[in-house]
Amino acid sequence: MTAELPPQIQNQIAQLQQIQQQIQALAMQKSQVEAMQKESKMALDELGRLADDAVVYRNVGELVIKTSKEESITKLKDREETLSLRLQSISRQEERLTSRFKQLQEQIQQALGPRAQ
Template identity: 30%
Template structure:
């Protein structure tokens, strides 16, 4: 017969699973943002290396459209700034959830130890 976990431990385990899911989601989002940052940096570098008079094109609705170099460069730099701010926010969230996960895991281990000791004491009394 399977024993039911104490409600406190069960709640903590559910919370741990929820935090782990949030943590994994943040890690995925961080990887996506880091990839977008690298791509944007490459685009900026290419445009800057192309020179002032080189024509610059953008893909819009499956059509290559010639665009103003300076305007596009500024748009990319603005996008890069936004992405970097987003990355900083994600890193802070990641750190905060990691701390919560560590604390919760410690609490769960302590509860499990108490339960194990209680069972041993109960078994010794029989």
């Protein structure tokens, strides 16, 4: 069937498929960022339950470093903020791609409309 379609429509269909793949990749990224955000929140909650003078260790690469509760809280809050910004960015990209997907879909349907009859 695609052999009968004009090159422009074939190109639009290819773009549509590519956008769909990008949307799926963004959904996976979003899920990963949300999971990291949840981990950071859980860690912050746990730190909140500790005494102010508690000894805290954190992973840095393959090392485990002794640190203060305050420093750990600061780093986790920074991480949460970074993840939140990343999530907003992913959401904006998703919105743009979804909009472009719908636009292309409509163009293809309009172009194929007369052919289908």
